[in-house]
Amino acid sequence: MSAVPTIPGDDTLLDCLIIGAGPGGLTAATYLARFHRRILVVDAGSSRARWIPTSHNCPGFPSGVHGTTLLERLRDQATGYGAPIVEATVARLEREDDGFHATSGDGQHWHARHVILATGIVDRMPALEGLSAAIDEGAVRLCAVCDAYEASDERIAVYGPIDEAIGHALFLLTFSRDVHVVPETSRRADADRLRRAQDADITVHPPAESMAYDGECTVVEFDGVPPQRFATLYPTLGGEAQAGLAHALGARCDDNGELIVDEHQRTSVDGLYAVGDVVSALNQIAVAVGHAAIAATDVHNRLPRNFREHRETQPETAPDLPSPASAPTPPETHARH
Ligand SMILES: Cc1cc2nc3c(=O)[nH]c(=O)nc-3n(C[C@H](O)[C@H](O)[C@H](O)COP(=O)(O)OP(=O)(O)OC[C@H]3O[C@@H](n4cnc5c(N)ncnc54)[C@H](O)[C@@H]3O)c2cc1C
Numbered sequence: 005m006s007a008v009p010t011i012p013g014d015d016t017l018l019d020c021l022i023i024g025a026g027p028g029g030l031t032a033a034t035y036l037a038r039f040h041r042r043i044l045v046v047d048a049g050s051s052r053a054r055w056i057p058t059s060h061n062c063p064g065f066p067s068g069v070h071g072t073t074l075l076e077r078l079r080d081q082a083t084g085y086g087a088p089i090v091e092a093t094v095a096r097l098e099r100e101d102d103g104f105h106a107t108s109g110d111g112q113h114w115h116a117r118h119v120i121l122a123t124g125i126v127d128r129m130p131a132l133e134g135l136s137a138a139i140d141e142g143a144v145r146l147c148a149v150c151d152a153y154e155a156s157d158e159r160i161a162v163y164g165p166i167d168e169a170i171g172h173a174l175f176l177l178t179f180s181r182d183v184h185v186v187p188e189t190s191r192r193a194d195a196d197r198l199r200r201a202q203d204a205d206i207t208v209h210p211p212a213e214s215m216a217y218d219g220e221c222t223v224v225e226f227d228g229v230p231p232q233r234f235a236t237l238y239p240t241l242g243g244e245a246q247a248g249l250a251h252a253l254g255a256r257c258d259d260n261g262e263l264i265v266d267e268h269q270r271t272s273v274d275g276l277y278a279v280g281d282v283v284s285a286l287n288q289i290a291v292a293v294g295h296a297a298i299a300a301t302d303v304h305n306r307l308p309r310n311f312r313e314h315r316e317t318q319p320e321t322a323p324d325l326p327s328p329a330s331a332p333t334p335p336e337t338h339a340r341h
Contacts, residue, residue, distance in 0.1 A: 009088035009326075011044070014113050018042050020303050021106055021116035023094050023249065026051035028280030028292035029122030030078035035300035037085035037326075040310055044114060045082070046106070048093040051075055052124055052281065053289065057140055061150060062289050074289070084328025097249040103275055117275065118303045121263070122296065123246035124281040130163055130188075130239045134217030143217055144237050148172065149288065152179040155236040161186050161224065163212065164240030166193040170201045170208070172240045177204055184234065186224055187211045188241070247282050258284040269299035277303065 012018060020036055022029045025047030036043045056071030065074075083089060092108035099105075103117040127146055129135060138144040145151050152175075159182045162169040166187040173183045185201065185208045187193075193201075193208070201208055209232065214225045221233040245261040256264045256272040262284035269277045277299040280292030315321055 009083050009086050011088045011090060012042065012114075016042065016115070017102060018044055018114060018116035019307050020118045020120060020300075021046065021104065021114050022120045022122060023097075023106070024048075024051075024122035024124060024246075024280070024282075025075075025079065025082075025089055026053055026122060026124050026280060026292065027074070027078060027289045028124075028296045029120065030075070030082045031293045031296035032120045032122060032279060032300045033082035033087035033089070034078070034085055035297055036303065037082060037087040039300070039304040040312075041304060041307065043087055044116075045087055045089040046092050046094050046108065046114070047089060049091060050126075052127065052287075055127075055139055055146065056150075057142055059150065059289065060154065081328055084326065086326040094249060097253060099253065099273075117307065118277065119275065120269075120277045120279060120296070120299050120303065121247070121250055121271075121282055122279045122292070123249070125243035125245050125262075125287065127243045128239075128241035130215060130241060132215040132217065132222065132237075134219075137219075138217035138222060138237075141217075143220070143222055143235065144239070146239065147287065148175055148179075148238055149286065152176055152238075155179055158182070158235040159233070160184065160236045160238065161209075161222065161232070161234035162238045162240055163215070163224075164188050166191055166208075167197050168240045168242075170197045170206065172238060173201065173206045174204060176238070177206070181205070183207075184209060184232070186232075186237075243281075243287075245282050247278075250276060250278065250282075260284070265295075267298075268302040269295050270302070 019041040020043045022032050022045045025045050033045045053071040058068040060068045062069050094106045095109040096107040104119045106114045156179045160180050161184045162173045163186045169185045173185050176183045183206050190211050210226045212224045213227050216223050222237040223231050223233050225231045247263050253273045263271050263278040264284050265278050271278050279295035279299050281287040
């Protein structure tokens with residue numbers, strides 16, 4: 005049976021508030037809803053996964069899956085088990101006696117014993133005319149671990165701070181022998197890095213003056229030398245961890261602001277968990293989903309027991325429990341890459 009999830013009232017003490025509805029937050033919601041816990045997901049609607057044209061390394065999708073299709077399926081699964089999702093941005097998170105108090109930018113309030121932060125990162129994007137179309141077509145790619153296989157044997161450029169770009173270019177040699185570095189600025193490279201790039205036949209170009217997608221390739225213009233066209237461009241500009249709510253509570257983080265967690269996904273703030281890209285770890289869907297399974301199970305095990313009543317007195321019993329509608333599986337979206 006599938007029902008529309010009920011949004012708990014402001015004064016309800018939730019077992020867990022999940023902030024963020026990307027792969028991490030939605031998986032945590034599915035687990036906790038299936039543990040019969042009282043939860044709520046709050047989401048600002050900008051999952052990184054929405055940028056994915058087609059993911060080919062997401063477990064269980066041999067023909068690939070579009071990022072938005074994956075998000076829809078994860079959402080259907082969570083809401084199908086009764087997890088309510090509210091569209092809002094949590095602006096403040098504070099400790100209180102029995103847990104946490106969260107306030108959204110539009111003035112909504114929630115109280116929860118535990119919080120799972122699944123807020124991700126925001127990529128720093130390059131100034132590149134036609135960027136959105138280039139990402140859609142796989143001409144600009146943001147995650148070599150995810151999709152360098154699809155760029156195998158292409159002419160690849162890495163754009164960013166020179167030392168990071170050389171490091172990334174060395175990684176990309178697994179996929180192509182035609183790898184170039186386009187520095188973001190004229191800052192000199194570390195001598196050892198530069199030598200390693202030269203030894204590996206990586207071409208280091210002058211800093212880019214401008215970049216534009218021409219419908220097929222990225223064209224990079226330089227000062228005084230002819231432009232270059234690249235079938236694939238990987239920016240290495242990093243991203244900004246969306247961890248401000250945890251930083252404000254004093255949670256430990258690494259030099260990039262990403263949260264440090266233990267083997268249960270607990271941050272250094274008691275009751276506050278972190279999963280997915282916001283954690284100091286590999287930024288991948290499979291990792292976010294794994295983090296979420298671990299965090300949700302730990303939250304469940306730390307909460308007071310919620311033993312079922314006997315069938316005669318339990319308000320809602322099988323087979324009338326919520327479960328995702330038995331709707332036909334939506335078709336997968338196949339892009340050319
Ligand atoms: C172009 C591209 C291609 C990629 N391809 C792949 C791939 O093929 N395979 C792979 O494994 N990974 C891929 N990734 C990486 C993958 O998208 C991320 O690892 C994954 O989305 C991380 O999930 P998450 O749940 O941690 O964060 P996200 O998916 O980013 O979700 C975070 C959510 O939290 C919300 N949020 C943030 N702050 C707040 C707040 N204060 N209040 C409420 N909500 C908030 C955001 O709006 C967002 O909806 C790709 C990424 C990009 C950009």
